[in-house]
Amino acid sequence: MDGDVKLKSSVGVIGAGIQGICISLCLINKGFKVMLIDRDDPGKESASYGNAGHFSPYASVPMNRPDILVDIPSMLLRSTGPLALKWNYVPKMIPWFIQFIRNCSKKKMMHTAKYMHQILNLALPAYDELFKDIDISELVESKGIIYFWTKNDLKSRELEINIRNELGVKQQLLTPHEIHDLEPHINKIYHGGVLYPYAKHTKNPRKVLLKLFDLFIKKGGLFERQNVKTISFTSNNQPVIKTDLNFYTFDKAVVACGAFSKKLTDQVDEKIPLDTERGYHVHFKGHDHLLSRPVIFLNRGFGITPMEQGLRVVGTVEFGGLDNPPSKKRIRNLVNGAKYLFPELGNHHDEWLGFRPTLPDFLPVIGPSKNYKNLFYSFGHHHLGWTLGAISGKILAGMIAKENTNLDLSPYNSLRFS
Numbered sequence: 001m002d003g004d005v006k007l008k009s010s011v012g013v014i015g016a017g018i019q020g021i022c023i024s025l026c027l028i029n030k031g032f033k034v035m036l037i038d039r040d041d042p043g044k045e046s047a048s049y050g051n052a053g054h055f056s057p058y059a060s061v062p063m064n065r066p067d068i069l070v071d072i073p074s075m076l077l078r079s080t081g082p083l084a085l086k087w088n089y090v091p092k093m094i095p096w097f098i099q100f101i102r103n104c105s106k107k108k109m110m111h112t113a114k115y116m117h118q119i120l121n122l123a124l125p126a127y128d129e130l131f132k133d134i135d136i137s138e139l140v141e142s143k144g145i146i147y148f149w150t151k152n153d154l155k156s157r158e159l160e161i162n163i164r165n166e167l168g169v170k171q172q173l174l175t176p177h178e179i180h181d182l183e184p185h186i187n188k189i190y191h192g193g194v195l196y197p198y199a200k201h202t203k204n205p206r207k208v209l210l211k212l213f214d215l216f217i218k219k220g221g222l223f224e225r226q227n228v229k230t231i232s233f234t235s236n237n238q239p240v241i242k243t244d245l246n247f248y249t250f251d252k253a254v255v256a257c258g259a260f261s262k263k264l265t266d267q268v269d270e271k272i273p274l275d276t277e278r279g280y281h282v283h284f285k286g287h288d289h290l291l292s293r294p295v296i297f298l299n300r301g302f303g304i305t306p307m308e309q310g311l312r313v314v315g316t317v318e319f320g321g322l323d324n325p326p327s328k329k330r331i332r333n334l335v336n337g338a339k340y341l342f343p344e345l346g347n348h349h350d351e352w353l354g355f356r357p358t359l360p361d362f363l364p365v366i367g368p369s370k371n372y373k374n375l376f377y378s379f380g381h382h383h384l385g386w387t388l389g390a391i392s393g394k395i396l397a398g399m400i401a402k403e404n405t406n407l408d409l410s411p412y413n414s415l416r417f418s
């Protein structure tokens, strides 16, 4: 009986980033009829294309922390610092900042850490389930990820290490000597580090995304390249998605538009304080021999991942909204940072700006809409949306199929902002 109902149910998923594609695949695996809608080709320029490619199941320590709050002014003042503002956007972001500050207490930080840990812990097994049906052997590597830092940053590092220990996250502290043994070409500016040996990375996020997308189409999924303008509801609560070309009526709909999701949730009377942390990448081609696994230099808030396109230098956080142009200064910071670690690097290519979808408590929204029972959300995964693609898809598809779960999903509900 249940199976019959599922076969007839149709779901429209808006957004073909890693969230939307994983949700669509998980839904089709359960027998739903799924149409995925994106204004662009999947993985074209979205955050899911340009990220650092880390699968980071260890990364439970959030950014809403008492120590970060204290450090923000000095981070903003340092020209090589990890944080920047577009001043014209500051007035628009004040409500987000106020909520962020409220979430920086030790108690709130530990709440976020606990519930990020709950889903991060399941992130790799959830990908294993999706990857069973595609060949990712040339695209995903299991060499771990290294973070390193200088003496200037020790206090924050100690806090992170202690929280991870408290949560039971496995971590292997590294001496400078050990970092050098693992990655001998990095300029020896570091004083300490940590290795997460079980972490993975992809050499090409777009190719992984497209393999999952192709699998979705092979399984009978539909894709429409259209810009979604509005969501409304029929008299019996069925969602109607209006695009620039058409109207589609479904039994259920999902908003998975990353940092752009707020444009749609605002229309259905939800006050979800989603904003964006802008990030950048550049590539250095022809230097593959310099690095064998992703590294992150925490003092300057950027990392380098060996990718098919070359060394991808990626990171920094810029508060500046969705419409401001890219900042040349942020790109210059990334390039200078990379050359500080590898003085032999030449010219860079491919300057890219992307939008991390971020809520002020640094937990994603995964769950039903407050006002409409047939509308669901999956967005706001900030720095970890790539890692959390498959598990969010699995959780949301389970919710739509009305399956039971042992997980406590209430912390991800949008009701927390009511």
Ligand SMILES: Cc1cc2nc3c(=O)[nH]c(=O)nc-3n(C[C@H](O)[C@H](O)[C@H](O)COP(=O)(O)OP(=O)(O)OC[C@H]3O[C@@H](n4cnc5c(N)ncnc54)[C@H](O)[C@@H]3O)c2cc1C
Binding pocket: 014, 015, 016, 017, 018, 019, 020, 037, 038, 039, 040, 042, 043, 046, 047, 048, 049, 050, 051, 052, 053, 054, 055, 056, 226, 227, 228, 229, 256, 257, 258, 259, 260, 261, 278, 279, 280, 281, 314, 315, 354, 355, 356, 357, 378, 379, 380, 381, 382, 383, 384, 385, 386, 387, 388
């Ligand atoms: C610099 C940087 C580095 C990162 N590194 C990592 C990392 O190493 N590991 C990690 O786990 N995470 C990382 N992240 C975070 C991760 O990339 C994001 O959290 C994740 O990609 C978000 O996925 P998404 O599917 O929610 O959104 P997106 O990838 O942004 O996709 C949203 C999609 O919705 C579509 N869309 C939007 N509005 C509409 C509309 N109205 N109609 C139709 N379509 C619409 C867009 O075209 C887009 O395709 C990084 C992010 C950045 C910016």
